[in-house]
Amino acid sequence: MSRMANSRPTSLTSHTVTRRGVLTTGLAAGLALAAPGFAEAVPLDPDRIRTADDPNFHPVQFLLPPPTGRKALGTTALHLVDRSRPDPTMPSGKRELMISLWYPASVVGSAPYAKYMPARTAVEVDDAWTGEYGLALPTGTFDFLHTQTNSRVDAPMQPLPHPVVLFSPGYQYSRFVNTSQVEDLASRGYVVVTMDHTHETPVEFPGGRFLPGVPADQLPDPAFTRTAMQTRTADARFVLDQLERIAGGENPDAEGNDLPPGLGAGLDLDKVGMFGFSLGGYATANTLLEDDRFGAGLNLDGTLQDDRAKGPLGEVARKGLDQPFLLFGSDNSQRTDPRKDGYDKSWAGFWDAQRGWKANLELTGAKQKAFTDFQFVFDQVFRAIYGEDPIISSVMIALVGSVQPYRSLYAQREYIGAFFDQALRRRPEFLLRGDSPKFPEVRFAR
Numbered sequence: 330m331s332r333m334a335n336s337r338p339t340s341l342t343s344h345t346v347t348r349r350g351v352l353t354t355g356l357a358a359g360l361a362l363a364a365p366g367f368a369e370a371v372p373l374d375p376d377r378i379r380t381a382d383d384p385n386f387h388p389v390q391f392l393l394p395p396p397t398g399r400k401a402l403g404t405t406a407l408h409l410v411d412r413s414r415p416d417p418t419m420p421s422g423k424r425e426l427m428i429s430l431w432y433p434a435s436v437v438g439s440a441p442y443a444k445y446m447p448a449r450t451a452v453e454v455d456d457a458w459t460g461e462y463g464l465a466l467p468t469g470t471f472d473f474l475h476t477q478t479n480s481r482v483d484a485p486m487q488p489l490p491h492p493v494v495l496f497s498p499g500y501q502y503s504r505f506v507n508t509s510q511v512e513d514l515a516s517r518g519y520v521v522v523t524m525d526h527t528h529e530t531p532v533e534f535p536g537g538r539f540l541p542g543v544p545a546d547q548l549p550d551p552a553f554t555r556t557a558m559q560t561r562t563a564d565a566r567f568v569l570d571q572l573e574r575i576a577g578g579e580n581p582d583a584e585g586n587d588l589p590p591g592l593g594a595g596l597d598l599d600k601v602g603m604f605g606f607s608l609g610g611y612a613t614a615n616t617l618l619e620d621d622r623f624g625a626g627l628n629l630d631g632t633l634q635d636d637r638a639k640g641p642l643g644e645v646a647r648k649g650l651d652q653p654f655l656l657f658g659s660d661n662s663q664r665t666d667p668r669k670d671g672y673d674k675s676w677a678g679f680w681d682a683q684r685g686w687k688a689n690l691e692l693t694g695a696k697q698k699a700f701t702d703f704q705f706v707f708d709q710v711f712r713a714i715y716g717e718d719p720i721i722s723s724v725m726i727a728l729v730g731s732v733q734p735y736r737s738l739y740a741q742r743e744y745i746g747a748f749f750d751q752a753l754r755r756r757p758e759f760l761l762r763g764d765s766p767k768f769p770e771v772r773f774a775r
Contacts, residue, residue: 388472391709393445393509393702394735396479397742398516403434403484404443405592408535408583411567418528420538425583427532428568429504429523431515432595433491434484445476446505449539453531454503457545458703470710473505479512485590490597492753495568495616495623496523497561497609499631499701501543503531506701507606513742519749520596524568526561535584551635554608558635558643561612565603566620572596600624600753604745606700607631614645614679617652625752627655627745629700630662633675646675649682653752656680656688657744658774659695660730665774686752688761689774690744694731700741704734732770740768 396402406429414424446454451473459466496511498504504523511521525532531542543549549557571581576596580588602625605613610631617626633646656664656676663669664676680689692699707728711721725734747758764772 388469389710389713390472390476391706393478396513396516400433400516401437402480402515404431404480405483405589409571410583427525431511432520433487433518435487437481437484440481440484443478443480443482446473447533448474450503450531450533453541483589486592486595488591491518491520491595492597492600493520495565495603497605497612499607509702517746524564529557554635558612558615562616565616602749602753617650618645625653627748629657630659630697632673633679642675642678646678649684651685653686655748657690659692659697661697691772691774693770696730699729699737704729708734740771
């Protein structure tokens, strides 16, 4: 059995914080908003106040769970300019993007491990996450800058062609917030390309230029969602164009930085897929609808319409796809019973219209953010703060649901890998035939 099955990191690379100075009034209030009546189960001790001035406070580095595949990993970042799309706010006057490639490496040598996020992005995401649900954690709690990934910077690519999968993050989310899923897929022999969607998600360009994206407290309206989905679709198609250039021996990086050795030869662009979280899942489905170079898609808990409550159905939900497509939902997304919470008529519409292979998985007990690194990052941060205080379970249920973070991550990795192995590598996967006793937290919606 994989190391991910029943394990979690037992220590952190930073100093841990004492249990005193932990629980804030903001925490209790935030939990009351996240789960009505829930805060009453959380004992509030007014003497346990944690602030950045507390001498016991230290930023928390966290441990990324090790990938389950056999491949060593490399990663590199590219700055791309789409000269076909004007953007007067950018120095080039054109649409600019940052992407990262995560890939099987050959000889890693002394190449350093990549950090979880670049410096300015790390600050921006920490600012957003310390205020999540009114938790009122001190600024600087999440040490994303010094947290280490499992991938070596600019390591040579393994000299074999590998299937390619693009990833689009959730609304406002950095491309780095699903790194554990991405690294695991790369460790199984894929090149995974993660995209920041400029002006929406936070993005840091070479030289320290930074764009924060949409403010954390701004909810998307239907018009914004439609525009963002279309922009993300254009971004994905452009990125694939640039991968084709790399495979042809060109270097599209705007600064002309050297590409890792063997990168172009390692791209098998006859086998291309895409997956995304939340709005990224909607963009994934729409990209497959518009571009048949993408041979398979996977949606992590994203509605397929601009307004989930009011509709109308997105074009892809009305038309379906010819390519294989997997819907993977939390308790907040289901298509089978309009009388119950979480019903999404766009998923029901897509299911009826889908022509290609299809499946609908449910991660029972999960909330939407369980499909990101959010689940184990917060689990580790709270343990660094609380020790083994029973309050951790209550807080985590409010944030990501009752599903156990490391069981959840293990299941997601296995099903994501199985789907792309079957859809792109044409390897039939028993795991995709029905419910598995190995993963009781995942069930097939019929």
